[in-house]
Amino acid sequence: MNKLPRFKFFKLSAVQPNSSLSETRQKLAEFQKQVQQSKAIESAINNVVKDLHKVPAQDEQPFIFTNNIEINEQLVRSALSRCDDITYRQFRAGKAKALLVYLSGLTDTNKLETTVIESLTGRLNSNETLGNINEITNLLITAANVTVVPKPKEAIANILKGNPLLLIDGISDAVSIDAAKYEKRQISKAENEDAAKGPHDSFNETLSDNIALVRRRTKDPDLKVEIFEIGVRTQTSVALLYVEDIVKPALADKIRSQLLSIRIDKVILSANIEEFLIDQIWNPFPQVLVTERPDKIVAGLYEGRVSIIVDNSPTAMLLPITLQDLMQSVDDYTGRPAVASLIRFTRYIAAFIAVFLPAIYVSIVSYHPGILPSGLSFYIAELRARTPFPSLLEAFLMEGLLEIFQEAIVRLPQKLSAAAGVVGALVIGTTVVEAGLANALLVVVIALTGLSAFSMPSYPFGMALRFFRIPALLAASILGLYGISVFFIVMIVFLCSLRTYDESYLGDLFDITLIEDWKDGLLRFPAKFLTLRPKRLGAKDRTKIGSEN
Amino acid sequence: MANLEAKGKMSPWQLGIVITSALLTARLLPATTYIVISSEQFLWLSSALAGLLFYSAAYLIILLGQQFPNETIGEYLPRLVGKKFGAVVFLIFITVQLINIINCLIAITTLYSIFLFDQTPRAVLIIVLLLAVIYCTMQEWGTILRVIQILVLALPMLYGFYSLIWINFETLNLLPLWPDNFSGILQGVAYHTEYYPGYESLLVLLPLAARGKVSFARTVGWGFLLVTIMYIIGGIVLIGAISAKTVSNVSYPVVFAMKSVEIPGTFIERLEDHMVTLFLPVTYISMMLSYYVIGEGCRKYLNYNDHRPFIPLFLPLIFFVCAFTNTPDRLEVLRNFSMFIGLFFSFVIIPLLLILAWRKKGNIEQC
Numbered sequence: 075m076n077k078l079p080r081f082k083f084f085k086l087s088a089v090q091p092n093s094s095l096s097e098t099r100q101k102l103a104e105f106q107k108q109v110q111q112s113k114a115i116e117s118a119i120n121n122v123v124k125d126l127h128k129v130p131a132q133d134e135q136p137f138i139f140t141n142n143i144e145i146n147e148q149l150v151r152s153a154l155s156r157c158d159d160i161t162y163r164q165f166r167a168g169k170a171k172a173l174l175v176y177l178s179g180l181t182d183t184n185k186l187e188t189t190v191i192e193s194l195t196g197r198l199n200s201n202e203t204l205g206n207i208n209e210i211t212n213l214l215i216t217a218a219n220v221t222v223v224p225k226p227k228e229a230i231a232n233i234l235k236g237n238p239l240l241l242i243d244g245i246s247d248a249v250s251i252d253a254a255k256y257e258k259r260q261i262s263k264a265e266n267e268d269a270a271k272g273p274h275d276s277f278n279e280t281l282s283d284n285i286a287l288v289r290r291r292t293k294d295p296d297l298k299v300e301i302f303e304i305g306v307r308t309q310t311s312v313a314l315l316y317v318e319d320i321v322k323p324a325l326a327d328k329i330r331s332q333l334l335s336i337r338i339d340k341v342i343l344s345a346n347i348e349e350f351l352i353d354q355i356w357n358p359f360p361q362v363l364v365t366e367r368p369d370k371i372v373a374g375l376y377e378g379r380v381s382i383i384v385d386n387s388p389t390a391m392l393l394p395i396t397l398q399d400l401m402q403s404v405d406d407y408t409g410r411p412a413v414a415s416l417i418r419f420t421r422y423i424a425a426f427i428a429v430f431l432p433a434i435y436v437s438i439v440s441y442h443p444g445i446l447p448s449g450l451s452f453y454i455a456e457l458r459a460r461t462p463f464p465s466l467l468e469a470f471l472m473e474g475l476l477e478i479f480q481e482a483i484v485r486l487p488q489k490l491s492a493a494a495g496v497v498g499a500l501v502i503g504t505t506v507v508e509a510g511l512a513n514a515l516l517v518v519v520i521a522l523t524g525l526s527a528f529s530m531p532s533y534p535f536g537m538a539l540r541f542f543r544i545p546a547l548l549a550a551s552i553l554g555l556y557g558i559s560v561f562f563i564v565m566i567v568f569l570c571s572l573r574t575y576d577e578s579y580l581g582d583l584f585d586i587t588l589i590e591d592w593k594d595g596l597l598r599f600p601a602k603f604l605t606l607r608p609k610r611l612g613a614k615d616r617t618k619i620g621s622e623n
Numbered sequence: 624m625a626n627l628e629a630k631g632k633m634s635p636w637q638l639g640i641v642i643t644s645a646l647l648t649a650r651l652l653p654a655t656t657y658i659v660i661s662s663e664q665f666l667w668l669s670s671a672l673a674g675l676l677f678y679s680a681a682y683l684i685i686l687l688g689q690q691f692p693n694e695t696i697g698e699y700l701p702r703l704v705g706k707k708f709g710a711v712v713f714l715i716f717i718t719v720q721l722i723n724i725i726n727c728l729i730a731i732t733t734l735y736s737i738f739l740f741d742q743t744p745r746a747v748l749i750i751v752l753l754l755a756v757i758y759c760t761m762q763e764w765g766t767i768l769r770v771i772q773i774l775v776l777a778l779p780m781l782y783g784f785y786s787l788i789w790i791n792f793e794t795l796n797l798l799p800l801w802p803d804n805f806s807g808i809l810q811g812v813a814y815h816t817e818y819y820p821g822y823e824s825l826l827v828l829l830p831l832a833a834r835g836k837v838s839f840a841r842t843v844g845w846g847f848l849l850v851t852i853m854y855i856i857g858g859i860v861l862i863g864a865i866s867a868k869t870v871s872n873v874s875y876p877v878v879f880a881m882k883s884v885e886i887p888g889t890f891i892e893r894l895e896d897h898m899v900t901l902f903l904p905v906t907y908i909s910m911m912l913s914y915y916v917i918g919e920g921c922r923k924y925l926n927y928n929d930h931r932p933f934i935p936l937f938l939p940l941i942f943f944v945c946a947f948t949n950t951p952d953r954l955e956v957l958r959n960f961s962m963f964i965g966l967f968f969s970f971v972i973i974p975l976l977l978i979l980a981w982r983k984k985g986n987i988e989q990c
Contacts, residue, residue, distance in 0.1 A: 564758060584772050
């Protein structure tokens with residue numbers, strides 16, 4: 075280590091033996107000047123340090139804005155380092171320097187130009203100084219929505235949402251300008267829940283559009299919309315909708331607290347939220363109604379339910395729900411009540427078929443051929459004699475094929491899926507039978523089973539029915555009709571034991587204490603009979619407005 | 624309450640449904656034979672008298688329950704008859720419920736093994752059904768109540784199937800219309816313990832029912848009336864279809880009668896198999912209810928928080944007795960024992976308890 079020179083005092087003549095007095099004075103003056111300059115530098119450094127440490131950064135804040143725009147720029151740049159899609163646009167607002175920070179592609183630059191840059195540069199002379207932050211936001215900037223954001227974390231989040239950030243020299247607050255603009259899908263026809271006579275518009279991936287679709291259907295000030303940001307990293311906007319004077323007391327509060335307690339890093343799909351709202355996560359039956367139809371959401375809200383809409387998801391959630399809600403479609407309300415009731419009843423039969431038909435086939439073929447009329451029994455025996463497999467294996471084979479084709483058709487592009495459907499139908503319908511792998515009756519059974527599952531108005535509910543087909547098949551293969559009966563009872567018990575927000579999953583189905591709800595359950599009574607909201611949902615105001623006459 | 628949060632209570636009408644659904648089980652199938660041996664073609668009269676008799680027993684239970692509202696039998700017995708006698712009576716009550724489960728299990732599994740299976744061991748059928756019963760019994764009362772209200776729909780379907788026997792009805796089989804063997808009819812009434820089981824559950828279920836404008840006696844009475852009418856009509860049609868002599872000579876006369884039904888020109892054949900299938904949910908309700916009553920009764924008696932710990936305790940016992948009772952002699956012993964203990968409990972113990980309760984209440988009022 076080099077040792078620092080130690081100061082020693084000598085006579086000037088000894089140090090500068092050859093200099094004249096004037097030269098010595100000149101050098102002394104230069105030295106004094108250097109000392110002054112170093113003091114100024116020290117003072118400037120101290121000022122910067124003072125600025126940095128004037129107010130300590132609060133918890134969870136990466137830094138704190140200063141009066142110096144250059145420092146602020148450096149701080150923002152360091153917070154958004156290696157984000158090449160961030161644009162920094164410098165300009166002069168009167169005498170002061172100004173900086174706009176925004177995300178390219180998510181910001182409306184034209185709007186920014188007219189409402190911020192032109193306003194600040196055009197209205198102020200080059201020597202004019204800016205007033206305080208309120209003057210800037212209230213008088214100078216002409217954008218519709220301007221927010222002062224003193225917290226850097228909020229400022230950064232706003233930039234990432236597409237709202238530009240304005241920094242001005244001499245002002246230690248940042249200004250966020252609502253100028254977000256991004257490409258989005260237009261409101262289009264519902265793809266999975268099309269209705270013959272009902273409205274055709276459906277949700278898209280933009281939260282504001284989706285809320286607007288709901289709002290457009292009702293001018294009710296009691297319809298409340300609360301927006302939260304969930305996801306530590308993604309900061310996804312999630313809206314909670316309910317009708318304040320109808321929703322069951324404490325239901326909205328409970329769901330709100332559930333939403334606020336979600337601690338995950340990302341929310342990409344509405345399903346990410348859904349799984350935090352239900353208790354029985356291993357239950358295959360859907361406990362939240364997911365729909366892409368705004369009319370369904372509005373109808374649900376006015377029955378006393380709560381809706382959740384997640385940004386970037388083309389669907390909204392409705393909860394709590396019951397089994398009947400999954401078995402109803404919009405067409406039930408656009409058609410004649412008698413026909414709608416018949417169709418609803420048919421859906422319940424279809425649900426039974428979707429789970430139990432293959433099992434009934436296996437049990438009859440394996441255990442109880444005598445239950446059939448003799449002619450049919452002999453015919454089936456003849457068909458079965460051509461196939462080498464036991465009925466259970468045969469059923470599993472066909473079931474497996476059906477599942478594979480279903481998956482293939484769902485995953486493929488629309489044009490190809492039609493072709494795959496034809497190939498599947500040919501393979502299942504003819505080749506498998508001709509190859510002797512399965513008999514023709516089983517093909518009919520499996521096809522009918524598949525169609526029954528597809529006929530469910532709710533796709534997740536149809537999937538749940540598919541799930542239960544396998545245990546039903548196993549029960550039938552072990553104990554025949556006895557096994558099916560026991561499995562059916564166990565399934566009933568399971569369904570009865572399910573709860574969604576303290577409500578029975580089966581709702582009013584055959585519950586005599588809720589007999590007044592039966593008018594719009596298994597059957598659909600005409601609208602003039604439906605004078606009350608469902609009792610099962612515990613709505614505060616049960617009277618449907620305008621229906622008392 | 625407006626919604627379903629009130630899971631632990633039921634309305635008086637729900638109580639009526641619960642008791643009605645507990646009464647009709649597969650136990651009546653083999654019992655019909657020996658009832659008809661005694662009461663011959665007057666099965667319907669015997670059933671009507673039995674309905675009256677067993678409703679009176681149920682009525683006594685309701686009266687007893689009124690003396691101790693919000694309490695089950697296990698809670699007031701020690702106060703009423705002392706700890707030791709209370710334990711004995713409670714044990715008899717549990718035995719009555721256990722015997723109902725055992726009889727139901729034996730009846731339904733025998734029925735299945737005879738008519739729908741040829742080789743499957745009955746023990747397998749017993750354990751599977753018993754596990755299904757336990758699964759339901761492990762739920763809370765609200766769930767059990769919903770299960771009952773759904774499965775009870777099998778009852779009208781079953782009766783609908785059974786009504787097809789009318790096709791073979793012949794009035795001559797009912798003659799003579801005037802009974803000359805009254806003692807036989809009365810003997811047949813005693814055998815009706817198999818026709819009207821499960822009403823003893825009221826001793827535990829009454830506190831679970833909310834008292835309202837309608838009295839329990841009325842709702843339970845409607846249930847008994849409905850079942851009795853079904854039995855009366857069923858008895859008339861059965862005797863009319865296959866005659867009393869045939870009924871007394873076959874093991875399962877109802878199924879036998881169903882076998883002889885043919886609906887020409889229709890696809891449907893062998894209706895007895897469908898009817899047998901429908902007996903399962905109907906019998907399941909009674910078994911599950913008795914099992915729940917055992918668990919809930921023990922919970923209250925031993926002051927536990929939950930009825931669930933008591934449910935698995937009885938599984939080995941029930942299974943063993945069911946599996947052991949596999950010969951006609953053992954079945955006969957079990958049948959006689961269940962009849963004796965059922966009648967003893969309903970017509971000796973319950974009236975005595977009621978008299979004691981009245982006397983104690985009278986003493987307190989005098990004081």
